[in-house]
Amino acid sequence: QITLKESGPTLVKPTQTLTLTCTFSGFSLSTSGVGVGWIRQPPGKALEWLALIYWDDDKRYRPSLKSRLTITKDTSKNQVVLTMTNMGPVDTATYFCAHIISYGNWFDPWGQGTQVTVSS
Amino acid sequence: QSVLTQPPSVSGAPGQRVTISCTGSSSNIGARYDVHWYQQLPGTAPKLLIYDNFNRPSGVPDRFSGSKSGTSASLAITGLQAEDEADYYCQSYDSSLNDYVFGTGTKVTVL
Numbered sequence: 001q002i003t004l005k006e007s008g009p010t011l012v013k014p015t016q017t018l019t020l021t022c023t024f025s026g027f028s029l030s031t032s033g034v035g036v037g038w039i040r041q042p043p044g045k046a047l048e049w050l051a052l053i054y055w056d057d058d059k060r061y062r063p064s065l066k067s068r069l070t071i072t073k074d075t076s077k078n079q080v081v082l083t084m085t086n087m088g089p090v091d092t093a094t095y096f097c098a099h100i101i102s103y104g105n106w107f108d109p110w111g112q113g114t115q116v117t118v119s120s
Numbered sequence: 121q122s123v124l125t126q127p128p129s130v131s132g133a134p135g136q137r138v139t140i141s142c143t144g145s146s147s148n149i150g151a152r153y154d155v156h157w158y159q160q161l162p163g164t165a166p167k168l169l170i171y172d173n174f175n176r177p178s179g180v181p182d183r184f185s186g187s188k189s190g191t192s193a194s195l196a197i198t199g200l201q202a203e204d205e206a207d208y209y210c211q212s213y214d215s216s217l218n219d220y221v222f223g224t225g226t227k228v229t230v231l
Binding site: 039046047048049052060062063088096104105106107108109110111112113 | 122153154156158164165166167168171172177209211212213217218219220221222223224225
């Protein structure tokens with residue numbers, strides 16, 4: 001059974017850097033074809049893909065946010081870390097991580113999500 | 121702003137059939153990228169409902185079905201139940217944006 005769980009701060013100040021960790025079980029990021037993605041959802045709005053990383057360290061970023069995002073993996077800890085610099089109020093959202101397979105571009109399953117508020 | 125457009129809301133009485141459209145373009149759905157559908161119950165994470173246009177993961181009732189044609193896709197729910205009240209999102213890949221794009225979302229209300 002695959003499970004993922006997001007962790008990180010619930011409140012960050014404008015201009016600060018957000019660091020979120022996705023801790024997973026039931027699969028390994030050293031297995032061919034496996035990946036983890038990050039998706040966010042502002043309050044009352046639609047889902048928005050942010051980044052993903054595959055087993056071979058292939059990294060993909062949302063083009064409009066690429067300069068602010070970094071995704072890394074720690075295979076030994078079963079963790080994926082997302083950092084987002086220069087946070088602003090528009091980045092207030094629930095952030096989800098999810099499992100993905102390289103031969104298909106769907107996300108399944110998802111973590112429960114972690115709510116991040118950007119406010120001074 | 122999403123490049124996949126869905127109706128903001130659809131509604132139906134218990135037992136009825138409702139459909140949700142997902143309209144894209146030649147750089148995503150029309151480029152033969154597959155469409156996936158997610159159900160998001162209130163206050164919870166999205167759950168995969170349909171993958172690769174019409175496939176149901178194990179455990180998803182056959183009341184849910186997906187289809188794709190041209191630059192659009194559809195999700196149908198037959199025999200609507202109260203527990204189907206949720207937000208539904210389509211998702212695909214856009215080759216011009218290099219983006220895993222989600223739809224605008226549709227709220228399904230069971231009357």
